[in-house]
Amino acid sequence: MSSALEPVDKAIARELNADGRCSFTDLAARVGLSVSAVHQRVRRLEERGLIKGYTARLDGDQIGLPLTALISLTPTDPAAPDDYPQRLEHIREIEACYSVAGDESYVLLVRVTSPRALEELLRQIREVANVSTRTTVVLSTPFEGRPAPI
Amino acid sequence: MSSALEPVDKAIARELNADGRCSFTDLAARVGLSVSAVHQRVRRLEERGLIKGYTARLDGDQIGLPLTALISLTPTDPAAPDDYPQRLEHIREIEACYSVAGDESYVLLVRVTSPRALEELLRQIREVANVSTRTTVVLSTPFEGRPAPI
DNA sequence: TATGAAATACGTTGTGC
């Protein structure tokens, strides 16, 4: 197994998760280490893949993607090889893809410009992955992307 | 309605969404504007709420939250006032809360340490929000948090 | 809104512990 996560690294991860643009100077102060030590540790966390990247959280409505949906996938041909994520990866409207336990095989989180765009996206997903879909439209998002409980 | 999104602001949002720690200097070069102009625009996008914040994307396994689940909520008492998000907000294991169209009222995305923690979380959600739950366990995450198609 | 310049703060690397 991978080596245990030290409290300092945990604190660094927590702080950067809550504020991804936090300066190394601030970060150092918050975790009680020198700037260069923090710098070194952040680099290692990035290399390890514990920190997978940094992103600005955007408002869907304001960037022209006001329609969010959850799409559950069921293979049409149960004997087909399970390469669905690969087949779907190039579709940029798909923000996330989860392999799930339950009646269906995958759940996708998608963002589109309009109901028409959703219709077209569903057609594309069914075609490219050979699946049937069940779509749950998101009416509103009380909250999203909250900091992890670490 | 809010004023239309200019191409430059769109580009800024796209770049920061893809790389949240990108420097203003780089950003300026990428969108073809001076550093101070970009600085000004980023501030405005933050104030407008188009940029809601910045975050480091973390690996659930490595931070000790290896179990992800989607939880659908159905109110036990259909006559009760709909203040579910408020009731659930304090539970930090809940990363996102979507109000959805369909058989159920809400879908939650949660991350926990173990099956036992999930069991306890479900108990807590049912108690605090007076709902019944349907849980879909995530087996693996082929991809997540990809950049928005803008 | 944009730019360019000036002052301050920060990132980054090397050295020694």
Added chain:
DNA sequence: GCACAACGTATTTCATA
């Protein structure tokens, strides 16, 4: 693995167009 110091670069503000 950490701290300190030194250098170059980035951020931030302001004056000006």
